[in-house]
Amino acid sequence: MNYGPLLFLGILLTLAGSWFGLVLVPNQQLGALQPSVNTNTGAIYPQPIPGEAAQGRELYRSLGCNYCHTQQVRPDGFGSDIQRGWGKRRSVARDYIYQKPVMLGSSRTGPDLTNIGERQPGYDWHYTHLFNPQITSKGSIMPPHAFLFKTQKIGFDGPSTNALKLTGEFAPPAGWEVVPTAEATQLVEYLRSLRSSVDIPEAPLPKSE
């Protein structure tokens, strides 16, 4: 192997193989995937997420939530994702067509969030959990996100409507209240928007539902 050009060619051709096979071909197969339209109801799935939730998604990315939380439900019989209630059906490529970037995640230091909006539909749980996960999930190793909240003096009109209902060791001093910032609201809107239990041809919901 003392002939430079041959070496050069071999090096380029080997990578060209997987560049073709693992980049171009998947792009050909999945890169033009369209939403599915339910023939009975006319409902379109998936839909781009609305404004506030989309801003929340940016925050999710920027804080690096995806390093501890996946957003992919593995198929029934492979892992316990469905038994754990992380989804009613497996995730498929179509679920992600509007996502930039796609944040499948690679670690489950925390639970999967594909359907967190279905599992926890309310606002209160999300705000308290973000403010300090120990309140809702004792023993969690998720960091508190108190920096997304404001501790302020209660005004003349009484407590703010969106003030967190905190008790015991987590409660602010008397006369003070904890309110979410705009960012916290966006993040919660995003988390609440995460739901994928929609019947689509390639991944129907289980019949018993």
Add this chain to the structure above:
Amino acid sequence: MSSPATPGVLAALSPRDADTSADRRAELAEIDASTSGTVLLFFLAGMVWLLIGTVFALLASYKLHAPEFLAGEAWLTFGRIRTAHLNAVIFGFSAEVAVGVMLWLMCRLCRVPLMAQSVINAAALFWNVGLTLGIVGILKGDTTGVEYLEMPKYATPILFVAFALIAVWTIVIFRFRREKHLYVSQWYLLAAVLWFPWLYSTAQILLVLEPARGTVQAAVNWWFGHNVLGLWFTPIGLAAIYYFLPKVIGRPIHSYYLSVLGFWTLALFYNWNGFHHLVGGPFPAWMITISIVASVMMIIPVVSTAINHHFTMVGHFGKLKYSPTLRFIVFGAVSYTVSSLQGVASSVRWFSEVAHFTHHTVAHAHWGMYAFFTMTMFGSMYYILPRITQREWPSERLISIHFWCTALGIILYVAPLSWGGWLQGKAMLDATVPFLDVVKITLPWLKLRTLTGLLLAVGHVAFFVNLVWILARRFGPYRQPEPMILAGVTPATPAGK
């Protein structure tokens, strides 16, 4: 020290100085001197990034079992610190030291002095400016959110320009080679500089600049992510092992044919491996299967390289006592085999079902990037630095501390965390175990990881002190007058008595 070589095919193909004439040694000295400033620049910058990356690593590791620690600010949150750690050690430490080792090896093996050093020095400057912007960007929250490509858009073009300069210059050195024989290390180095820009530009375009649709991004992401290790760090690590192992023990590589087999099968199979990170994910089965098959095929390059290295070493293990280079390099070579075979296992579906989303994967990444690559780079630096500074290492004790802290540190990091991750995965598979109980299972292993991280940190500091010390000797008032001409053929840098 080294006996004069009997000329033969194997001897001619080995990097050992078959010709021990004074001319040859003078030539080596000239080449080493030409690379000196540039290689030092990359090594020093890389080591500074290693220390920064270690601080981020310790913070991130500690936060994982003490979540309220330093949680008051967004930039200190786990998701950002962990990412800053990864980018500092991958694109700061590993990549810069790799470039330093690569340039030095390429010049020596081609028998060409490094020309127009200012071009490469400028590349080093660009690289560090881009990287600083990138890491500050991550801490600020401008991350792209794409694993292994987190640095924001305003940093990556600078890195790309820097890398392009480095790649072009390496190819130029290769083009003007005066040595007709191409040694196996040169194949790997040439491959690395040709592969990386292709990977990086494809990934930047399809993920950051003009994102592909949906899950195609995840596919490109792992094609890139796995290949950064497989087609950039691995070839440079192997090039270093192939060079230093025979060099230090003073005998040629066991088999030329195994080197050829190892190189081409690695080139053929490694780049198809990436999708084993997507097992169980929202992809057509063929994509996953093809990567699992390619991952299993990796047994061929890994085992042939392991056999080749082992039979080169046989009968010379006693030299591990004296040569710090050899110690680190052999540790790296063995780790390459072990971590690659573990990677093969991890790619298979039944294994992945348990281990995929757990700390087992984190352990595996450190097995490859640290136990193999980082240790190999440490070994290379132990050999190169005395030759480019013309000074011996000032402190044996610091070398010992460095070796034992990092060697024990990484074994105690990787082995228990792999097991802890496996337990975590087993518990997660059982849907009757509440998630918070799964978290509880991981805690002791995460705490142990912080302790071993401290051990690694001690090793890094010891090495850094020695590095600064050798430079102080080089540039300080106590310039030693001895020439370095013999250094080129010294079989080992003695660490023992």
